[in-house]
Amino acid sequence: MKEKKSPAPPEKTPRWAEGAYEKAGTGEGLSTTPHITPLFSFSRIGIIAGNTFMHLMRMKIFYFLLVFVLIWLGLNIFKLPHTAGPESVGAEELRLLKAPLVGTMKLFAIIIGIVATALLIPRDVEDRTLYTILAKPVPRLDYLLGKLFGVLLLILAGLFVMTLLLDAVLAYRTQIILSDFEQVGRVLVEQQQWSQKDFDGAKVELLSHGVTWSLQAAILVIFFEAAIIAALALLVSTFSTSTLFTVVISTLVYFIGNFIADGLDHFRSSSGIGEGTLNELAAKVLFAPFPDYRPFKISDEVIAGQIFPPDILGSLALSTGLYVGLYVVLSWFIFTRKEI
Amino acid sequence: MSDTPAVQVKSLVKDFRGAFGRGMIRAVNDVSFEIASGEVYGLIGPNGSGKSTTMKALLGLVTPTAGICSIFGRDSTKVDSRQEVGFLPENPYFYKHLSGEETIRFYGKLCGMKGAVLRERTLELLKLVGLEDARKRRLGGYSKGMLQRIGLAQALVQDPRLLILDEPTAGVDPIGSRQIRDLIFKLKDRGFTVFLCSHLLEQVQEVCDRVGIIHKGSLVREGRLDDLIAIEDQTEIVLRNATPELLKRIHALAANEEGVELVRSGNPRTTLERLFLRETIQRDSGKLNPVQAIWEQREGDSK
Numbered sequence A: 001m002k003e004k005k006s007p008a009p010p011e012k013t014p015r016w017a018e019g020a021y022e023k024a025g026t027g028e029g030l031s032t033t034p035h036i037t038p039l040f041s042f043s044r045i046g047i048i049a050g051n052t053f054m055h056l057m058r059m060k061i062f063y064f065l066l067v068f069v070l071i072w073l074g075l076n077i078f079k080l081p082h083t084a085g086p087e088s089v090g091a092e093e094l095r096l097l098k099a100p101l102v103g104t105m106k107l108f109a110i111i112i113g114i115v116a117t118a119l120l121i122p123r124d125v126e127d128r129t130l131y132t133i134l135a136k137p138v139p140r141l142d143y144l145l146g147k148l149f150g151v152l153l154l155i156l157a158g159l160f161v162m163t164l165l166l167d168a169v170l171a172y173r174t175q176i177i178l179s180d181f182e183q184v185g186r187v188l189v190e191q192q193q194w195s196q197k198d199f200d201g202a203k204v205e206l207l208s209h210g211v212t213w214s215l216q217a218a219i220l221v222i223f224f225e226a227a228i229i230a231a232l233a234l235l236v237s238t239f240s241t242s243t244l245f246t247v248v249i250s251t252l253v254y255f256i257g258n259f260i261a262d263g264l265d266h267f268r269s270s271s272g273i274g275e276g277t278l279n280e281l282a283a284k285v286l287f288a289p290f291p292d293y294r295p296f297k298i299s300d301e302v303i304a305g306q307i308f309p310p311d312i313l314g315s316l317a318l319s320t321g322l323y324v325g326l327y328v329v330l331s332w333f334i335f336t337r338k339e340i
Numbered sequence B: 001m002s003d004t005p006a007v008q009v010k011s012l013v014k015d016f017r018g019a020f021g022r023g024m025i026r027a028v029n030d031v032s033f034e035i036a037s038g039e040v041y042g043l044i045g046p047n048g049s050g051k052s053t054t055m056k057a058l059l060g061l062v063t064p065t066a067g068i069c070s071i072f073g074r075d076s077t078k079v080d081s082r083q084e085v086g087f088l089p090e091n092p093y094f095y096k097h098l099s100g101e102e103t104i105r106f107y108g109k110l111c112g113m114k115g116a117v118l119r120e121r122t123l124e125l126l127k128l129v130g131l132e133d134a135r136k137r138r139l140g141g142y143s144k145g146m147l148q149r150i151g152l153a154q155a156l157v158q159d160p161r162l163l164i165l166d167e168p169t170a171g172v173d174p175i176g177s178r179q180i181r182d183l184i185f186k187l188k189d190r191g192f193t194v195f196l197c198s199h200l201l202e203q204v205q206e207v208c209d210r211v212g213i214i215h216k217g218s219l220v221r222e223g224r225l226d227d228l229i230a231i232e233d234q235t236e237i238v239l240r241n242a243t244p245e246l247l248k249r250i251h252a253l254a255a256n257e258e259g260v261e262l263v264r265s266g267n268p269r270t271t272l273e274r275l276f277l278r279e280t281i282q283r284d285s286g287k288l289n290p291v292q293a294i295w296e297q298r299e300g301d302s303k
Helices: A020-026 A042-058 A061-077 A086-126 A129-134 A140-190 A196-208 A213-239 A243-271 A278-287 A294-303 A310-337 B051-058 B079-084 B100-110 B115-128 B144-156 B174-189 B201-207 B225-229 B244-256 B272-285 B290-302
Strands: B007-017 B024-035 B040-044 B066-071 B085-088 B162-166 B193-198 B210-215 B218-224
Touching: A042 A061, A042 A086, A042 A140, A042 B100, A061 A086, A061 A140, A086 A129, A086 A140, A086 A196, A086 A213, A086 A243, A086 A294, A129 A140, A129 B085, A129 B100, A129 B144, A140 A196, A140 A213, A140 A310, A213 A243, A213 A294, A213 A310, A243 A278, A243 A294, A294 A310, B007 B051, B024 B051, B024 B066, B024 B210, B040 B051, B040 B201, B051 B066, B051 B162, B051 B193, B066 B079, B079 B085, B085 B144, B100 B115, B100 B144, B115 B144, B144 B162, B144 B174, B174 B193, B174 B201, B193 B201, B210 B225, B218 B225
Parallel strands: B024 B218, B040 B193, B040 B210, B085 B162, B162 B193
Antiparallel strands: B007 B024, B007 B066, B210 B218
16 A cells, blocks of 8 residues: 655744644643633724725725815816805805815715725625634624724725815915905995994804814714714625625615604604604604714704804714614624624 | 544534525534544535535534534634634635735734734745745735635644645646645644645545545545555555566466455556646756655655
8 A cells, every 4th residue: 555655844944833833733832721812802903904994995995085186176177156245255165165075075985984894794705705814813893893993994084185185275265265355345344335344244254164173073073974874884794695785775774864853853743743652752763773864964064154063073973982883783793693 | 642632523513594594404414523633634525515514613604503613622613712723715815905925914913913923924934835926916916826825824824733724725726736735744744733625535635644524414434544445355566677477477376376366467557647747847947846856755655
């Protein structure tokens, strides 16, 4: 019978193979201390989040910034028509500059929140990358949180870069418009067509459309919205078998979330039921899994020139935390039982 | 030698739900086996026989319907058991955006490694699998054989005691396949426990100490390879430079012996794979490479 013979070792054996694992078969030189893997580890979540961020970056997602720049250039070339009177023409111009740019930022955040998250888990399963990750001492919660935080990091970085551009453009335009406004305004005051009070009021309105803390807070609220939708997409992707299904369901839930409060108001007024009744409670329970986005519409009002009430930011952050937490726990519950 | 087996699968049953939750499909049916520390074990069977499901149950990727799987005495449904395991799935793709070096570093970090230790380990593993020159290239540009080798490197990154390989040479050309098999030999020499699933029987025969044959979810045969494949009532004698006269005398001796039958005589054949390796490698380099040299030496020793 042919006898098998193992090959001679290579010329230079790697150190790690010469050490403990020379004795692996005998059990010598190996730690017998039982490893205890914590339920979740910040460093491991950070590693997965960093890898997810880099993965999405190398998918050239930041080309979206080009769209942002193109819109800005377009707004400079083609001036949008406005119908404001002379007292608020400057403010109107700034609002028309700001609204499409902030709209693009919101679009970026929502699209990335849904699509990037929906893409990650099904692709890892399809490529069998998930097997190699979960075959390492990686708890499934770490994997989910890492993926979610990677997407959120990308959205945050994207919004940060776009906010810098927006602020720079807005500050520059505000300066030019303010200088024109002051020249024209002073003439109007001198000609007594405007009182000093009118002039000051119009100036305050103009400046409220420039770079303000309210605008920065409104952009942060856009991030909150995106975080909720990303967590929701993560939940859907734990039981969905395709990216398309996750994208469609998450988008649908996002739209429902935008109209849920109005829908409940309509339900109340059309059925004539009062607050606190059993029917109203049933309707609330029915719509409970859908995030209510109405409080987040404050960002649209800030773009229209309103001042962001600082006390709302805390409650919106808390609300975001609760929704994200709820969706992550549900995702974890499903994903732990998932047969991969 | 440690008494705790590297792998213990006891009465494993795995059922999957049918389409739309109707009915149950039994993928693995009451499978039990053990792999001793330092052993190379091959689980063979046709497609859909339950090999991969058994592996996944061992790695905690699927939950057993019944039975127990453990790795070095630790319940394999617990994350801790994976400290000791390296896994290479069938046709792995990994993250295409990462380079070979970044891939190993990523998996090393997942196992809690960092700093100079990880850097050193990464370079050593790249050398071990012969991908030092391609370490900066993104995996999107790797061939299947290179992906399998980087897969082996990531499986080894945390110095596991057990290596689980699912069809490690699937889709790889004969040269790449030979290189991977040679790596398994190296690991075997260094005392690693290897659990290998394959339907390439020649490969399993070459590297495994023990095998199990799984069919329709049940383990139908299991034992030492040499015992399983030996034909008990036959004896093989291989001669070099035998003259026709000597062969005639041997034939005559066998014919005169009562109850003895000469079943076959002639020139032993090499395999098509060995012929292919010899022809392609020799044509390319004009000399034998180390892998082939090892093989030639082994062939010579067995003659």
